Amino acid sequence: MITPTIHYIGVDDTDLVLFENQYPVPQGISYNSYLIDDEKIAICDTVDRRRASEWRERLDYALNGRTPSYLIVHHMEPDHSACIQELMEKYPELTLVGSAKAIAMLPQFFYGETFAGRTLAVKEGDILDLGYHKLQFLMAPMIHWPEVIMSYDTTEGVLFSADGFGRFGALCYDQEWLAEGRRYYANIVGKYGPQVQTLLRKAAALPINVIASLHGPILKDDIPHYLHYYNLWSSYTPESQGALVAYASVYGGTARAALEVAEHLRQHGAPEVATIDLCRQDVSEAVGQAFRFSTLVLASVTYDAGLFPAMYDFIHHLQIKGLQNRRVALIENGSWAPIAGKQMAAMIGQMKGMTLVEPVLTIKTALQKADYPRLDAFCQAILNP
Numbered sequence: 001m002i003t004p005t006i007h008y009i010g011v012d013d014t015d016l017v018l019f020e021n022q023y024p025v026p027q028g029i030s031y032n033s034y035l036i037d038d039e040k041i042a043i044c045d046t047v048d049r050r051r052a053s054e055w056r057e058r059l060d061y062a063l064n065g066r067t068p069s070y071l072i073v074h075h076m077e078p079d080h081s082a083c084i085q086e087l088m089e090k091y092p093e094l095t096l097v098g099s100a101k102a103i104a105m106l107p108q109f110f111y112g113e114t115f116a117g118r119t120l121a122v123k124e125g126d127i128l129d130l131g132y133h134k135l136q137f138l139m140a141p142m143i144h145w146p147e148v149i150m151s152y153d154t155t156e157g158v159l160f161s162a163d164g165f166g167r168f169g170a171l172c173y174d175q176e177w178l179a180e181g182r183r184y185y186a187n188i189v190g191k192y193g194p195q196v197q198t199l200l201r202k203a204a205a206l207p208i209n210v211i212a213s214l215h216g217p218i219l220k221d222d223i224p225h226y227l228h229y230y231n232l233w234s235s236y237t238p239e240s241q242g243a244l245v246a247y248a249s250v251y252g253g254t255a256r257a258a259l260e261v262a263e264h265l266r267q268h269g270a271p272e273v274a275t276i277d278l279c280r281q282d283v284s285e286a287v288g289q290a291f292r293f294s295t296l297v298l299a300s301v302t303y304d305a306g307l308f309p310a311m312y313d314f315i316h317h318l319q320i321k322g323l324q325n326r327r328v329a330l331i332e333n334g335s336w337a338p339i340a341g342k343q344m345a346a347m348i349g350q351m352k353g354m355t356l357v358e359p360v361l362t363i364k365t366a367l368q369k370a371d372y373p374r375l376d377a378f379c380q381a382i383l384n385p
Contacts, residue, residue, distance in 0.1 A: 002210055002218055003156050005132065007035045009043075009058040011051040012170035019168065023187055023284045027180075028170035031055070031079055032214045034160065035062045036153070039131030040069035042097075044151070044160050045214060046083035055083065067091055070120075070128065072135070073098035074162040075148050076105050080214050085110045088118065095120050097128060099139065101147035122149065138202050140164065142195040144188055150199070157209035163188060164199065165226055167216030177217060178229065183288035184215070185233050190291065190321040196234035200227065236324045236353070238294035242272030243382065246286055247299035247331075248279055248311035253366035254333040257375075258299035260367060261331065264379045265297075278310040287317050295327045295357075295382060298344055302334035307343045315347045322352075329357035329382050335365045357381050 001007055010032035019025045031047035033055060041063070047055040071087055071094055074080070084106075088094055096103070100121040107114055122128070128135040128151075135151045142148070143164050151160045166188070168180040189196060204227075211219040211226060219226050232239055243265055247258035255277065262275050274293070276286050290296055300311035307315075328348050332341035341360040348354050361378040363371055 002034070002158065002212060005037045006153070006156065006158060006212075007037060007062050008218065009033045009035050009055065009062050010171075011047055011054045011058065012172050013048065013051050014170050014172065016050070020188075023168070023183075024282050025168050027168070027173045027175065029168060030171045030215055032212065032216075033059075033080075034212055035059065035068075036130060036133055036135075037062075038133050040129075041066060042070040042072055042128070042130055042133075042135070043068050043087070044072045044212075045074055045080045046071075046087060048079040049082035052083050052086075068094055070094070070130075071096050072128075072151060072160075073102050074150060074160060075145060075214060076102050076109065077145060077163075078109065081109060085113060088115055094118065097122060099123070099147050099149045101141075102149070105147055127154075135160075138199070140195070140199050142192045143199060144192055152206055152208075157207050159203065159206065159208050159211050161211050161213045163214050164196070165211045165216070165219060165230065166213040169216065171217060177219070177226070179288075181216065181226075181229070182233070182291060183284055185230070186288045186291040186321060187284045190233070190287070190323070193234040193236055193322060196230060200231055200234065203227065233291055236291075236322075238326070239292045240272045241294045242270050242274070243295040243297055244289050244293040245273065245275045245297040245299065246278055246290075246311075246314060247275070248301060248308040248314075249277075249299075249333075250301050250303070250308065253363070254299050254301045254331070257331055257333065257361070257363055257367050258297070261297060261299070261361070261375065261379060264375065265382060268379060268383055270383060278314050283310075283314055283317050286314050287321055287323075290318055290323055290326070293326075295329065297329045297331065297382065299331035300333070300340040300344060302332065302338050302340045305337070305339060307340050311340070311344065312347075315344060319347065319351055324352040324354065326353070327355045327357055327382075327385060329361075329378065331361045331363070331378075333363050333365070338362050338364070357385075
C-alpha cells in the first residue's frame with residue numbers, strides 16, 4: 001500500500017538474466033503497477049507477460065469483484081503494456097488513457113487493434129477526475145520513449161513517474177537505490193538529459209510526497225535526494241571530482257599500468273578513485289561509473305592496429321548515452337606500434353564537452369623503470385588541471 005487508497009499491484013521477476021536483453025540484473029527487476037481505489041477505479045500500467053499470471057491475481061484481489069473505469073498507460077514498452085489487450089477484453093467499459101502517440105502505437109503491439117472508441121488521449125496539464133483523486137498529466141517525451149507521460153495525483157502528492165527514477169533489482173531484495181538507480185539511469189535514460197531537465201523543472205512546481213516509478217522501490221523519504229541525483233545526471237554534472245580508471249588488457253601489462261596509475265592518484269590526493277576491468281565487468285556498470293566521476297582514465301592495449309574491443313565498446317556506449325563534460329586521460333600500450341591512444345582520442349573527440357588531458361601515457365608491453373617519471377607527470381596532469 002502506498003497510501004490508504006493507492007495500492008501496489010506490481011510483481012518481481014527474479015529469474016530475468018538480462019533486462020532489455022542486454023543489461024545484467026543479478027537481483028532481477030520489478031514490474032510496477034498500481035491501483036487507485038476511488039469512485040472511478042484506475043489501473044496504472046500493466047506488466048511484462050513473463051509475470052502476467054501473478055499480476056492478474058494481484059489485480060483481482062485489489063478489485064475484489066469491482067470494475068475498473070480507466071487503464072492509464074504511462075509507457076508503451078512491452079514490460080509495462082503486455083497485458084493491455086486482455087484487460088480491455090475482460091472489462092468492455094474500460095477506457096484506456098494515454099498520450100496521442102501511445103494510442104497511435106497500440107496497433108503495433110496488439111496486431112492491428114486500436115480499441116476504437118475506448119481511448120482517451122491526454123495532453124500536458126489535463127486532469128482526470130476519479131472522485132477523491134485528481135490526476136494531472138505531464139508530457140515526458142523521450143524519457144525514454146516518445147509517447148511517455150507521467151501523472152501527478154494532486155490529492156495525495158504522488159508522482160507516477162513511468163521509467164523515471166527507476167532502479168534495477170527486484171523489490172524482494174533489500175538494497176539501496178543509488179548504485180542501481182545510477183546504472184539504470186545512465187543506460188536507460190542517460191541519452192535524454194535535456195528532456196529530463198525539462199521534467200525536473202515541472203516537478204519543481206509540485207509538492208511531491210511519493211514517487212511511484214515503473215521499476216524499483218516506491219520512493220517516499222527525502223524526495224529532494226532523488227531529484228538532486230537526477231539533476232546531476234541529466235545535466236551531465238559529476239557526483240565526484242575523483243577518477244574512474246577503466247582498462248582493457250590482454251596479458252596484464254595494460255592492467256598493471258592502469259592499477260599503478262590508480263594507486264598513484266590515491267596517494268597523491270585524488271578525492272576518490274575507482275577501477276574497472278572492462279574485460280571482466282559489464283559495460284553497463286562501467287557506463288554508470290562514468291556518469292559518476294569527473295575524470296576518466298582510459299587504458300587500452302593496441303589490438304589489430306586499433307582498440308581492444310572491450311575499450312571500443314565502452315567508449316561507443318559513452319557516445320550513444322550522450323556523456324559529456326568530463327576530463328579524459330589516455331594510456332596506450334603496444335609491443336611494437338602503439339596506436340590505441342590515437343583511436344581513443346578520435347572517439348572521445350566526437351563527444352560534447354570532453355577535455356583530453358595531455359600527454360598520453362605510452363608504454364611498450366609493460367611498465368619499465370624508465371617509464372615512471374612519465375607516469376608521475378601523467379598523474380600530475382590529471383591531478384592539476
